[in-house]
Amino acid sequence: MNNNPPTNPAQCPFRGSRIGGALGSKPQTDDWWPNRLQVELLHQNLPQANPLRDFDYKGAFAKIDFEQLKSDIKALLTDSKDWWPADYGNYGPQMIRMAWHAAGTYRIADGRGGASQGMQRFAPINSWWDNGNTDKSRRLLWPIKQKYGAALSWADLMTLTGNCALEIMGFKTFGFGGGRIDAWEADRAIYWGPEFWNGDPIDDIKEYPGHPDEMVTRTIRWVGKPNEEYYDLENPLAASHQALIYVNPEGPNAEGDPHGSARDIRETFARMGMNDEETVALIAGGHAFGKSHGMVSPDKIGPAPEAAPIQAMGLGWQNPEGTGFAQYTMTNGIEGSWTPNPTQWDNSYLTNLFKYDWEQTKSPTDAIQWKPSNPDAPKTPDAHQPGVEHPLMMMTSDIALKVDPVYHEICQHFLDDFDYFSDAFARAWYKLIHRDMGPKTRYLGPEIPAEDLIWQDPIPALDHEVVDVADINFLKDKILASGISVSALVSAAWSAASSHRHSDKRGGANGARVRLNPQKDWEMNRPQELGEVLSTLEAIQADFNSTQSGSKKISMADLIVLGGCAAIEKAAQDAGVSVAVPFTPGRMDTTQELTDVEMFNWLKPVSDGFRNYHNEAVGYKVKPERIFLDRAQLLTLTAPEWTVLVGGLRALDQNWDYSKHGSFTDRPGVLTNDFFRVLTSMDYEWKPIDNREMLFNICDRKTGETKFTATRCDLIFGSNAELRQIAEVYGADDGNERMVKDFAAVWNKVMMLDRFDVGA
Structure with missing residues (x-):
């Protein structure tokens, strides 16, 4: 690589190129020095980029007439537009896909991804081929966003629309919590896989840390899409290939292998914190609605939104065939519907999957899909042409549920008990669209369920009067006189608080989970020393709480943090500097029963x-x-x-x-x-x-x-x-x-x- 800067005086300084480019091209510095640590990634989402930086979203959202908002959304879902006609006269299925794909980028390993910042609006996610035509879904929603303005974020609108779509098709949702705050630029810190920003593949595959106790280094696999190459991704990325939300619907390597597809499904859904039952519920529930689109060869489809011409005004995947939409729509290349009634909640997806035998076939674009081999199998109506019917369709990833023994058993349970299946899907969907929002106390709106769910990392509500300044000073003296070293006190507090990650708002000192499994035994938390610190602090807590009148108490969560603050003040004083470390009481202690040990182990660095x-x-x-x-x-x-x-x-x-x-x-x-x-x-x-x-x-x-x-x-x-x-x-x-x-x-x-x- 030439490390000398361009010297041609006639060359435009803003000419985009792989090296020496400007706005819109890969940074010159990173091309010349690829091993440079990108410290600037710490300074994203600066206030200057946010036109609503002084806006009180919580207050504005509370003033929305929520029922009217839902009514507006539901009316829009059946108001088909000429520029993008609704399948079966109902936008519900495509809006479910939009919301699902917005939330489905979440990954449990580092908490990144998910729907909570509306990142589907930005590159690279907005231009992944698996998100084909979600740009149309968001554009259809613009009249709603325009009406409610800053009081309704795109992130909340997209997920609420998914709920409304399910409801107009006869499904009872579990609930909804608002409070998602839109980002105003793409998150450049997220590693999505081995590609350049513009989607070009690179040769060297980076290995990233996965689960705390394992590292999966997976091989490159090439997916058969004309003129494009997709990579099998390494742990902890929550997809089996680049530009996918989960797995290739045609199976690994687009080879139509249901067993291999089941393996990838289990791995990718687990990477986003879903168990086997939740995985089956989401797939079977989601595929109860709508259809897949594959009527035009992908090599005829125009570029994704980020590469589309300026006159496209942010819309990508322009289709030159026929009208370019309706019966000519192209998305993932697979064509057809899973059920005879694609806009009604029922159990026909699972019924037909297990009642009939399925044989491999090809879509009009030569993608692998499956059709019933039984001649008496029901048909599904055409989405746009009255009186036209088609055979039912299954993807390789659907057949996977039938051939995998664990998934098969879960499906049979859902078939035998439709009410149980409905509840399982409602809960799994609720988890999907809320998983990255953090504790339930952050949710907004009138439809927040009363039930606390283990994946929400519940912490009991504050039930006592907090300590005042005099109490804080008294407790600091007690802690410092206890014989615990400055280093040990700081370590305990840091071990508690530094588990937090802003990506999905998990971890942190509140709840004092550093006392519980699994955190108390993490080797970087100095377990033996931590145990001694906690034992000493518990004695101080018991003595203080027993001597207080009324409801005044100190929690262990507060005491652990206070111990660190006291230690830092002493360490500063010993260095000749007087400093008051701020302390805000009000934390509560949670329990082992309210802690999902497996999910918390993902916070272990x-x-x-x-x-x-x-x-x-x-x-x-x-x-x-x-x-x-x-x-x-x-x-x-x-x-x-x-x-x-x-x-x-x-x-x-x-x-x-x-x-x-x-x-x-x-x-x-x-x-x-x-x-x-x-x-x-x-x-x-x-x-x-x-x-x-x-x-x-x-x-x-x-x-x-x-x-x-x-x-x-x-x-x-x-x-x-x-x-x-x-x-x-x-x-x-x-x-x-x-x-x-x-x-x-x-x-x-x-x-x-x-x-x-x-x-x-």
Whole structure:
């Protein structure tokens, strides 16, 4: 690759190209230096991009006449438009698909994806081939969005429309909670798979960390779509191929293998937190409605929205055949409907799947699909041509439910008990469209179910009077006099709070789940030390609560955080700086019964640079500092916040294994700026201990003596150009007091990330 900048003076400086481009092209810097850590990913969704940055969405949403809103949506669903006619005169099925695909990008491994920010409006999701023609669904909804304006986000509108679509076709939904706030730009931090931003494939497949205890490195598979290539994705990505929501409907490699399809279905649905019953309920429930479209060869269809010409006004996949819609519609290449009545909730999908034998056939576009081999099988009406009927259709991914023994058994249960199936689908659909919203306390509107569900990570409501300033000071003194070290107190609080991830609002200190399985035993939480800290704090809690009159109490969740705050104040005082670390009481303690151990294990980091934890056994190839950046982004940290937080944690001796990597001080437990002073000093040389370049010796330049040791997650703050500038601020002679105060502020931010009850 040529690393010299273009010198031709006649060349337009804004000419788009793979190298040296400008707006709309791949960044020049990343092409020249592909290993550069993209610190700018921490600064997405800046207020300047949001025209509603000062808008009170919660207050505005509460003023909506919710019944009128639903009535408006339902009226629109049966008002067919000439420019995009409704199948069977009902937009319900395509709106279900829109809502499903908006929510279905969610993945349990890092909480990213999902419907809560309306990301289906932006690249790359808006131009995935599996989202073909969802642009038409959103454009059909514009009159509703236009009417309600800022009081109704696109994210809420899309998911509510999915509910309304189910209801007009005879299905009773489980409920709906609003409160999704629209993003105003694509999330560039999300890794969707091995492709460039514009969809071009790349040669090197990155391995990303998956489940905390495993790493799945999957092989490349090519899917037979003319002129396009799709990749089998590695764990933890919640799809089997790039540009898909879940799996290829034709089966792996588009080879029509139902057994292979069942394997992919189980894996991809599990990656988004669905069990086998929920998986079958979603597939069987969703395919009770509508049809698939495959009447025109895909090589005739125009480009996706992001590549469409400007006159298309954001609409993609233009179809030159016939009218370009109705009976000529092309989406995924498979043609037909699953049921005889595609706009009515019933059990005919499962009835026909199991009653009849199915033989493989081809769609008009040569895609693999299945038809009944029995001549007496019912027909399905044409979606647009009166009096025309067609054979029923199944996809390879449908036949998978019949051949897989576990799925088969679940289907039989649903066949035997339609009411049970209806309830299972209602609950699975509710989970699908709400999974990334976090605790139920964030939901808005009149249709929030009273029932607490285990996947919502329930925390009991506050049931006591909280402590006041005098109590807080008294408890701080008790904690510091208990003999627990500063390092241990900080570690316990950090272990509780840093489990939070902003992506799906899970984890955090509220609930004190750090006391429970599985978090109390995670090795990076120093389990033995944590147990001792918790035992001491429980004794302080019991003594305090027993002496209070009335309903005043302190929860363990609050006490754990307060212990960390007290320790930081002491560490700062020992460094000669007086600082008051903010503390807001009101957290509650949850129980083991309200904790889904399997789902919480997904919050366990495979690599955590904050504590210099890096699980070598996983065997991934991604550099630790890149995963560190990802964790910082999940905590919504800015680059300065990330930097000062790490410097403070190193000074406070927070390495998970008590190692001294990055602890560039002879005063561990004191909140100094020693980390930054050593990091920016030229008195030292930084020497890798082996050719893996994971651990380093910091040697005195004059004597050659090893003074300190470090990891990549330490050195990145001195090697990366942007991070080094920040480190120099804190490493200066006047930087220690600034560092202490900035550290206290970002510490409070992390402690409050899950305090949705106080608007944090």
